[in-house]
Amino acid sequence: MRSRALDALRATFLTLLAIAFVGVPVWAVLVNSAKSLAEVSPLTLAPPHHWNIGSNYGAAIHRGDLWHGLLNSVLVTVPTILLVLVTSAMAAWVFARSRSRAVRGVYYVSIIGVLVPPAVITEIKVLTWLGLEGQHAGLVGVYSAMTMSLGILLITGFVKTLPIELEEAARLDGCSRFATFLRIVLPLLSPILTTCGIFVAILTWNEFFYAFFVLEAQSKLTLPLDLFQFASATLYVNNWNLIFAFVVLSSLPMIVAYALAQRRVVAGITGGAVK
């Protein structure tokens, strides 16, 4: 009985905490994005008298050049996700299965990025050498490098939970090493690949700092930079309603992606493989 009361208390506490830290800001953004310019300036939590959804969001899309930013963000995020997932999965499989000490050493070096932050100046320098500064490809490189450690860490842990007999059975069934990876390991990794994909997507989609340093040309700016420009340009008239509308719109793709991917993370996909 006591533990149940404690559980209820804990649940209530966490719910209140979530409302305070997540609910309130989200609410603030949503209601203020629909207010008129006159109504928005005090930035209250009260709902608008009239919901100016069409006009505000339309203006945000039009004046903020949102379609362009969206395209640029997709052009950076999608290749980053693919690159990180493919390379991390391959590396993680080797790291999880190898018995060699040298490989273990390489593994530790590979995941050090989870702890150690990247150095912006050297990264820009490397991009310059490669002729990729100011390019989407350069930013993809930076983001991949930043998130690959996390990918390798998560996927290696997951591979270790997969029964190795499956791979041995595949070898005896006539698969080469690479075919074993492609036909047996990769399909079984789909839950963790989905999780990793979401992580990488969120980290890159909302990334501002490196994009700010790497990208210069107006035509290449990603959504966070677009928002920054838009907000800086309109701030003097306190156009919070449009800024918030832009924020909502630029977050939508991530929310949709998350909702869709969520369903694909099937727990226990390996059920029935062994025993």
Place this chain on the structure above:
Amino acid sequence: MADVTFDNVTKVFDESSVAVDRLDLEIRDREFMVIVGPSGCGKTTALRMLAGLESVSEGEIRIDGQPVTDVPPERRDIAMVFQSYALYPHMTVAQNLGFGLRMRHEKKALVAERVQEAARILGIEELLARKPRQLSGGQRQRVALGRAIVRHPRVFLLDEPLSNLDAELRAQTRVELMKLHERLNGTFVYVTHDQVEAMTMGTRIAVMRSGALQQLATPRDIYSDPANMYVAGFVGSPKISFTAGTADGRVVTAPAFRLVLPAASPVRDVTLGIRPEHFSTAPREDLIEVDFDVDLVEILGADQILYGRVAGTPMTARVDPSLVVASGEKARLFVDPQKILLFDTKTERAIPSR
């Protein structure tokens, strides 16, 4: 089909622990070879070396006379049934069965035909569309067997395939495996720690211990003519009883026992091995009479097992249930001296006594 040769094969893990020690083993074409021994005796390692899943530290493995030591597993044309079944969880039963053939780029029609054939043999036709997680343990086991037989491989390897089944299903599958062996007419190499499986299924049995082959013989010979005390103790249930004795020329004496050998024993310190069924209740001129101090009686119906001591040495006897005896009492039992096994105490090897 094929024969398999282990030629002086050694496997060393981590530069120190010897898993398989100079194994010489000839597996004949179409034989049901059972490699048996306790866990850690090297039997599974030997099988995995044959499969190509473990490297060979020294020696050579040949299939049909061809060395395969350096051939990767996918090119050895061997199928293996894993203890854990290792079914591909993301494929249906039909896809699991056909996977090996598809990987070998067989024609679709042939794959479908072989899958159907295997499913029919194993009685799993109605399961073909299911995923492994929707199957019971026994059904998974069948699919694992099916995956091996669709390929028509040169050699079938089975690594304790029955250990995850309940007792009833295990006995049933044992019979089916033997029928399958007859039907497929293939070379089977079967690894188990269960002496009953070994005795009932094997054409020949290889008993292993600490990486070394102890004896290779038919089940009958393994039982009646064990090469050493270890093999004698490993097969047979209840276990054989041992008692120490001394040989003086042709005469062997031990507490309560005295036998005369047809030829002089080469060593002085000997150990006598008496199987439980070598005790009987019926007196006969040529039998040795012993006083059996009964500690425990187990009545099994057709016979009864007496656990107790003869002249202080622990022994087990399997006798007719008509003998009424209780724990704490003495029973008069008779042992046929012709059947007593004799071992050199120091080397534990059998002494050919008759």
